[in-house]
Amino acid sequence: MTRAELVREIKAKKSFLCVGLDTDIDKIPQHLLDEEDPIFSFNKAIIKATEDLCVAYKPNIAFYESYGAKGWVSLQRTWEALPKNCFSIADAKRGDIGNTSTRYAHAFFNQAVSGLGFDSITIAPYMGADSVIPFLDMPEKWAIVLALTSNVGSADFQNLTDSAGEQLFETVLKKVASWGRVDNTMFVVGATRGEALLQVRKHVPDHFLLVPGVGAQGGSLQDVCRYGMNSDCGLLVNSTRGIIYASNGRDFAERARAEALILQQEMAAELERFGIV
Numbered sequence: 456m457t458r459a460e461l462v463r464e465i466k467a468k469k470s471f472l473c474v475g476l477d478t479d480i481d482k483i484p485q486h487l488l489d490e491e492d493p494i495f496s497f498n499k500a501i502i503k504a505t506e507d508l509c510v511a512y513k514p515n516i517a518f519y520e521s522y523g524a525k526g527w528v529s530l531q532r533t534w535e536a537l538p539k540n541c542f543s544i545a546d547a548k549r550g551d552i553g554n555t556s557t558r559y560a561h562a563f564f565n566q567a568v569s570g571l572g573f574d575s576i577t578i579a580p581y582m583g584a585d586s587v588i589p590f591l592d593m594p595e596k597w598a599i600v601l602a603l604t605s606n607v608g609s610a611d612f613q614n615l616t617d618s619a620g621e622q623l624f625e626t627v628l629k630k631v632a633s634w635g636r637v638d639n640t641m642f643v644v645g646a647t648r649g650e651a652l653l654q655v656r657k658h659v660p661d662h663f664l665l666v667p668g669v670g671a672q673g674g675s676l677q678d679v680c681r682y683g684m685n686s687d688c689g690l691l692v693n694s695t696r697g698i699i700y701a702s703n704g705r706d707f708a709e710r711a712r713a714e715a716l717i718l719q720q721e722m723a724a725e726l727e728r729f730g731i732v
Contacts, residue, residue: 457595472719474501511543576599599665663690676718
């Protein structure tokens, strides 16, 4: 999916919602455990219930590869079920060098090789250019690079300050932005960081940001928009637990849709307030 196509979907659906498919077999409704592939059955129902309300889906790869070969089958079937007008994110957080990164890129991007053809992948940039550029070299694909996350340990490295007063996450933003372009590079910025989005936007005003943490993690959608939205929206806001685990009964898909609809309506209001739709 190109940047123009993504922006077009955001405007058409009045939404910049990304639904996380971090499907934990211990949390899905019990009746699905009788299915041949419970994870896929759950994902398929969630996708069908939410596809008109969101513009992206983000399976977290750990929830699939932890089950070995059968988990990869569930992941492939899930990718095949994703609507073609929705941006697909392999939340794999890979970060290696040279030929290894190239192999990871083929694993998630090259359908002819692996059976998977995601639009994008999340990347940990600690090893530098070697760990990012091989993904950027893949035509019409996106690298989504970790920049300023909201986990407990994020301050251990991301907020370290150099002699010029620049924090490490700022260096990451500037360096990675110089390797890629606004149409093949995004950054992960946690929703719970609020006003820090202003600092992020000083360095990458035009890039898209993938923003997890709205909903169950307590991030404010309004703050994310106030500090992070740009003229193209420039945001993909992810919600996982608040949507996919809204119910663990037979009404799980309906309840997921209801929660997604609440977010979509809030997003529509923000897009209208900023004059984007």
